[in-house]
Amino acid sequence: MPIPVPAADELARLLGARFSLAQADRELHGGSETYHSAPPPEAVVWPVSTEEVSAIMRICHQHRIPVIGWGTGTSLEGHALALHGGIVMDLMKMDRVLDIRAGDLQVSVQPGVTREALNTELRATGLFFPVDPGANASLGGMAATRASGTAAVRYGTMRDNVLALEVVLADGTVIRTGTRAAKSSAGLDLTALFVGSEGTLGIITELTLRLHGQPEEVAAAVCAFGTLEEAVECVTATIQMGIPMARIEFVDGDAARAFNLQNGTSLHEGPHLMVEFHGSPASVKDDASKFGELAADFGGQGFDWATTPAERAALWRMRHGAYRACLALRPGATAVVTDVCVPMSHLAAAVAAAAEDISSEGLLGPMVGHVGDGNFHSQLLVMPGNAEELAAAKRVATRMAERALAVGGTITGEHGVGVGKRPLMRAQHGAAIGVMAAIKAALDPDNIMNPGKMIPETN
Amino acid sequence: MPIPVPAADELARLLGARFSLAQADRELHGGSETYHSAPPPEAVVWPVSTEEVSAIMRICHQHRIPVIGWGTGTSLEGHALALHGGIVMDLMKMDRVLDIRAGDLQVSVQPGVTREALNTELRATGLFFPVDPGANASLGGMAATRASGTAAVRYGTMRDNVLALEVVLADGTVIRTGTRAAKSSAGLDLTALFVGSEGTLGIITELTLRLHGQPEEVAAAVCAFGTLEEAVECVTATIQMGIPMARIEFVDGDAARAFNLQNGTSLHEGPHLMVEFHGSPASVKDDASKFGELAADFGGQGFDWATTPAERAALWRMRHGAYRACLALRPGATAVVTDVCVPMSHLAAAVAAAAEDISSEGLLGPMVGHVGDGNFHSQLLVMPGNAEELAAAKRVATRMAERALAVGGTITGEHGVGVGKRPLMRAQHGAAIGVMAAIKAALDPDNIMNPGKMIPETN
DSSP, rough: OOHHHHHHHHHHHHHGGGGGGGGHHHHHTTTOOOOOOOOOSSSSEOOHHHHHHHHHHHHHHHOOOOOESSSSSSSSTTTOOOTTTEEEEEEEOOOEEEEGGGGEEEEEOOTOOOOHHHHHHGGTTTOOOOOSSOOOBHHHHHTTOOOTTTHHHOOOOOHHHHEEEEEEEETTTTEEEEEESSSSSSSSSHHHTTOOTTTTTTTEEEEEEEOOOOOEEEEEEEEEOHHHHHHHHHHHHHHTTTTSSSSEEEHHHHHHHHHHHHHHHOOSSSSSEEEEEEEHHHHHHHHHHHHHHHHTTOOEEEEEEEHHHHHHHHHHHHHHHHHHHHHTTTTTTTEEEEEEEOOOOHHHHHHHHHHHHHHTTTTTOOOOEGGGGGGEEEEEEEEEOHHHHHHEEEEEEEEHHHHHHHHBBBSSSSSSTTTTTEEEEEEEHHHHHHHHHHHHHHHHHTOBBBBSSSSSTTT | OOOOHHHHHHHHHHGGGGGEHHHHHHHSSSSOSSSOOOOOOSSEOOOOHHHHHHHHHHHHHHOOOOEESSSSSSSSSSSTTTTTOOOOEETTTTTOOEEGGGGEOOOOOOOOOHHHHHHHHHHGEEEOOOOOOSSBHHHHHHTTOOOOTHHHHHHHOHHHHHEEEEEEEESHHHHHHOOOSSSSOOSSOOOOOHHOOTTTSSEEEEEEEEEOOSSSSEEEEEEHHHHHSHHHHHHHHHHHHHHHSSSSEEOHHHHHHHHHHOOOOOOOOEEEEEEEEEEEEEHHHHHHHHHHHHHHHOOOOEEEEEEEEEHHHHHHHHHTTTHHHTTTTTTOOOOEEEEEOOOGGGHHHHHHHHHHHHTTTBBBBEEEEEEEGGEEEEEEEEEOOOHHHHHHHHHHHHHHHHHHHHHTTTTTTTSEEEETTGHHHHHTTTTTHHHHHHOOOOHHTTOOBBBTTTTTTOO
């Protein structure tokens, strides 16, 4: 349904050239990083202030036009597709770091600041923002999808690192959630409600984030294991001994092969752990040596320590490049990327079952994971247009989710629901879906905020 | 308004002697730890299962009878007073530790398990539950009020340590929020919504909690400072250097005097820090020695290290006994206990302003605080029946909250809203109160869940 003419006129008056009906702009804001697709939105807007976001929402509210927030477009479950038409609101022009409060370990930013841009800005302060999903995503998008990533085992996810938000609601009302205090018990935790709400309850226009001190010492390493079970048991033992790890990632044999092809490395093409320790020189030395002993106990071999910043950067660039590297394993392929998260004690079995399933469906699907929190990913490579492969990949993804639920886990640890995981929401949440739907209906009665996403009860 | 006869009959049939209209039972469940008061509830119920809680809620929902959850009765802001009559639901018979999953660092408990009972149960596992508000509160109550306490600087608050909940809603519907995975991005964060909801949205009937490894080494110390500013600057420097502290508390001169009177100690009657470090023997030694150097830089004197478990226990028993010790400074007094939380950089000024205010009102009000997260408390001692003193104490508490808001802080860091902080909620949250009220109305349209509390818009 095209934008009604009076609404288009109002938006054009408000925004000038920052309101576009052009095909090219719509297509740029209608895609998806993965296999999910939908027709492009009817229009794109680029607000530059909270006031403009509020004014846009008032217009769209009046005319019942769907509004979908947009950051860097790197979400993996089709979160920002315009399923019911409407307007995509691109927030990347709201990209200012507003206020670094180093003494309070806090920063306030607009939603279009990316995590790399923020960390560049912070470099001189001795502080950094640790949440790192790999992609150089916008912080607004990361909050909206409750992103986490490789450093979550030490520093937490967006849930833990967003202190306060400014949000524009469906009717244009501007609210502030949370405070600048480190904690609060003053009322309902609206910050946590909007973090992970995937644009279904409002548009985030400002974030107050927790910062952390850049560690005095960092040590990273990669280490091969004979089997995934041994690698996972090593991690479990490490965590139970209370050895603080900043990152602990596993990559399977296919992913190791992808890394070798992409980076010219010569990793053994079997399971690996990639680890990083942060702390004082004394504690890092102590932690790393204890971990080394544990790894040896579980058959870890060929420890390769990255001691210089450049070597460490190369190591994590390799890990963060996993998505592209794995795509390159099968030229021309696109990917069904899926993630689940299970209690640690079920991780090895869950990964093994997924591997068997991928293989019995005849698919290539490298796996990587944040093994410190039980979260793992499979990137199922399918050729565009091959309906059989796509169906097989979706079956694998669904069974991964169902097995996660069977052991008390979740259908997605960090990618979010979007379109892709929506059919599984009822299986996870049961009657609690009714609570989510009631909250959605209370805050967005006309269902204009990213309709068709996340909560299955809504359209 | 008395319980309607048909409802009383149904409850009696359902619960037998675990439904009581007796004056003594009602009075035992109608009090408050502090100066807040209200007439007792009309009745008390003691369910023993989720099914009973659900059946009670169905009856109360049908007859529109208010229901107020009750744990150990140790809340400080009148959270469990029966302001609008109705039934108090005492959950202390639901006191089973259901399932310790040591490999996953998790435990599932019923709401009536106290934190000390849980830690006794966990002793042999090498794990512990760290949230420690001082009182031996029930874990259900601690979740409902988003409790925190002395160890929050290292291990987080209830917000961070509750993974999943079972909740009975106003109409008796039983839902489950969260999962046993360490993280999830599958939908709205209902766990965070119910943690801190103070019984206004539902009754918590089961909790899944995160556990932590008992630290290999623990070192605790108390150290005197010349001024509060120096003590706080020392803490700020410690945090910015990334030295991980497990606890870091300040006590002012009046509190030190109370400790001496109560415990026969001979602390200098000025500002002190009480600290604790957790970790490996090497890291604790390193952390403690660095902290010692920093403390010396800021004028810290008379470092007294508690090296044995018994000495440490005595130290923290003294701190946790602050409430009783301070009451004893003025025999016969009751207390207006208030807490606020501010960004760290404003802590010294906020405490100094409160001290001046207390003194200029002619009150005695010792202060203690969780200085690592900017949270501090004043315990304003007033004589029962002295309306002038009570009014003065309330003025002080209100101004503390207003000053906290002026620097971006919160009206309560850990005590919660209850009755006492309700008049200040709008000042903190502005238009966001409308969102809280909309959620309350969506989940509890008849307003039977702990009515008259927390959200000012509801009755």
